[in-house]
Amino acid sequence: MSIKRIGDHGNLCDAVVHNGLAYLAGHVADDPVSASVYEQTKNILKQIDETLAQAGTDKSKILKANIWLSDISTFAEMNKAWAEWVSKGNAPARATVESKLADPKYKVEIMLTAAI
Template sequence: MAGEISELKDVIQRIDGGPRMSMGVRHKDTVYFAVTPQAPYDGNLSAAEQCRQLFQKAQGRLDVLGSSRSNLLFVAIVLADMSDLDEVNAVWDSWIDQKNPPARACFEASLTQPSLKLEMIMIAAVNDSE
């Protein structure tokens, strides 16, 4: 059992980990991360504008983690207000690789700050060249 645990630790890579969370986690050929718009969050921005910021950060994380939009497997979209969904969908449609769309879920929840309009949780495969 102890050997199995150390082997599992060897295949989990935490990227930019801190005491509360990691920027991303890689397990074998899969990466996991959450992403928000650029902090400090500007509540005067529309949900679409925050979504564009979020996707800019997401692209950077995918690059650092050795993945890409084409390799997204699953995205959970968390909205502070479901009435923003159409706005967010328009930005999503322009950013996502429509030839390789991920599975997706969208739900409404109270987020950590009133000015934060959305957050996303992403799971992606690592590029073959990694």
Template structure:
């Protein structure tokens, strides 16, 4: 059975199916540098994972969209401190010239195993 949380006409905050939760996260703010936005985004992601019944140690795959690859190292500084040792997921980093909000510098597409 598919379980959705926070469903609107356009999207769901999370979708769970067959022991996996799928999420997309963006920063809560459009201001600030990549590190500020990444901290905001990862805080939102932790809350969304908890609401779905899992946590950041169970990440399976993450797709990172940056509006500027010059922000890669800044993103990784925050990411590396956030991911628990030994639990890093498979990931890809893609440059995307435009995200849904003009001020956003980063967006994540995430899948994680449910507990």
């Protein structure tokens, strides 16, 4: 079986495709400095759309999503952006938790798995 790596950054890839599944790495905002949680989430979801397309799939085939928020009190703000984006009738299994992220400027990180 083949393994396809998308967006290889040396120590991680944006996604790995194997055995009919696309495993996306945690995505964070491109320019998080002054962006709100809503804006960061929108940016991340745009990145995810692009990565899924490179993997040969789309958001209607997402199976599972993990979302980390640096402050759980911003859940509604993140969830608003998610609800505007998620494929209607194809919502994945999802978990959202509060966690300290790799850099304090990041307020949201999203990782998911999708079928091809």
